[in-house]
Amino acid sequence: MKVKLPSARDVVSARKRIRDFVETTPVLTSSVIDNIAGAKVLIKAECLQQTGSFKLRGASNRLLQIPKKQRDRGVVAFSSGNHAQGVARAARRLGMPALIVMPSDAPSVKTEGVEADGAEVRLYDRNTENREEIAASIANERGAVLVPSFDDPKIIAGQGTLGLEFAEQLKDRGEELDHLICCTGGGGLISGIALALSKVSPETQIWTAEPEGHEDWKRSLEQGSIVSNEPGTRSRCDAILTPQPGELTWAIGSELLAGGCAISDQHVFEAMRIAFRQLRIVVEPGGAAALAAAMFRLPEEAKGKTVGVVLTGGNVDPRFFADVLNRTV
């Protein structure tokens, strides 16, 4: 491997570095959710983070490490939405220009969020264009830094700050996590959290939550090596549809994760409705996967235990959310 893996210490450094860039998001509970899950569920509501997802953590940690003299040239990223908004916000905070390559079918709430932070949006067609190539070529032209969405040591360390923060909040409440479930796409967040918890809560067993047909992490962990998803399975969990674990995230995750949970879109929608009603928060489909897993696909060994759940994002188009509430989807 060419790139050095991040360490638990890098997560601690990241936490200090990004302190003024992110909010401490609350931990929520609901006895209704506990009853459905058959476990004590402690919910990290990261959908309440600035920009509506955890992605601001990694983006801030990455951009803050760009040398000052290089910042004028800006940053480029490609993303279906949440990473885009994280990069755009961190760039705005640092006065850096940002361009984001986004799919033309991204939820408009996400493209608008990016534009509201003053970033440029370059739309591409998922079927005919290659976003990596477009982004690399623009970055190259401008001398800008390309900010990857998950497979990067500084991104992973930044996302991992959520794990440190969660563990501290639970300590203040006199709680400890037996298990933690986290929505997983490329694995930047869960591998960062796993690094963080490996020091401060090493007994915690950590599980991915992934849409059925996109449970590449679950199957990779069972098999002990990276497997890809079969193309063609559809899911509304747009934020966490990645073909396979990343190189760095897998190197970390394969050592530190317990396994995975695959959940259906219908269970995800039910989790969104329960979060609406019991927690009064807005969670996007990909962001609700871990709550769905805790309630409807909890691993046997987690029954009756204390289970942490990370709600990763809340950027969802109003009409689609209304369809979920009305059960017409």
Add this chain to the structure above:
Amino acid sequence: MKVKLPSARDVVSARKRIRDFVETTPVLTSSVIDNIAGAKVLIKAECLQQTGSFKLRGASNRLLQIPKKQRDRGVVAFSSGNHAQGVARAARRLGMPALIVMPSDAPSVKTEGVEADGAEVRLYDRNTENREEIAASIANERGAVLVPSFDDPKIIAGQGTLGLEFAEQLKDRGEELDHLICCTGGGGLISGIALALSKVSPETQIWTAEPEGHEDWKRSLEQGSIVSNEPGTRSRCDAILTPQPGELTWAIGSELLAGGCAISDQHVFEAMRIAFRQLRIVVEPGGAAALAAAMFRLPEEAKGKTVGVVLTGGNVDPRFFADVLNRTV
């Protein structure tokens, strides 16, 4: 006046008393909201409180002061919903029986919340029955304590803990409130907050937010004495439709409040949509009134200033919320 008014010191005592019964709710911000309001808006998201509203604060403070030997006989309350849930939850925590008299047209999310906490619900018809009489008669039969929803010193002091908590959170952020806007029905919350801030932030000007046609506080403050609303005006802000200020809450509010803001239901719905999209939280109509006022009816003297907004509750039926998102209401 027969009853002694609560003091700022009572709010401090209440805060210690109820510490284990309530959550510290987060302060949220959004540059989009700042731009619409033309002010720096700091949002206290009390809709994320356990039971979905601030009412748990007052109910906990009241029930914790019922002598232990009297607790077996339980409590009775009447409420359209949020106070009901606050009382039911506090009663459950203390192992007390609770009966709540609720209107037959209360949002089902509210009646279900009460029942989920093990309280008994007695429905009544708004048009033909008198809830005060029903509740008093049941309380009398059972020897139970009747818990009023706002015009009670211990309820007011309990709700006021929100003000202390908000002021402390802002101090930690290096902020101070020039103005604060709070959704107001009977006035239990705003008078409690006013008491709290009179000690810790005496320069803050405090404003009610009320539905148009139900702006009894606004008009009472302008006139210097209690005036009632004309009957017949409809509003979807079910949580804050009271005919006139309470006796105790007026005695406090008339001394400490700056004035009021009246807002239309359409502005309230727009505030709900903006809270959904920019803050990723669920706010009920009555709970969004202050945010609507900050964005669309901000008092002239608050322009360009730091304005606190209290989002008081998030219990709203999913189908109605979907209608708000779809703009069909």
